[in-house]
Amino acid sequence: MGERKLDSEGCQGIKFKNVTPDIFSCMKKKLQDYGIETSPGNSGILEGNGIVAYFSWDGEANLVIEVQERPLTTYCGQVSGKLRAFLRECHEY
Incomplete structure (x- = not known):
């Protein structure tokens, strides 16, 4: 298993706006396809490929990933670039 870094600078609080329910579902599917497991529901943990993050979606438009x-x-x-790429792809559906 590769070494991991506890994040104390820069990665926390990646914020996304205009995340509709369809886009949120699409992003969760893309993360899972990429090998990152996601907790069910609107908040929880993303984990896989050496990444551990917390996510919270308000159920309407705002998603935060720490x-x-x-x-x-x-x-x-x-x-953050990969997450933003997933968001762009989901906006195109």
């Missing part, structure tokens, strides 16, 4: 752990070889920007 990364707690990530692989040492993965930068915060890579994590």
Whole structure:
């Protein structure tokens, strides 16, 4: 198992707006397809590929993901970039 870094700088609090119920479901599916398990419901834990994060969606439009752990070889920007790519893909449906 690769080493992981507890995150204390920069990755926490990635915020997304205009996340409808369909987009939220799409994002959870994309995360699962990418190998990241998600808790059921509107809040919980995302875990997989060396990443541990907490997510919270208000049920209407606002999603916050706080990364707690990530692989040492993965930068915060890579994590947020992948999440933003999933969001863009889900907006296209």
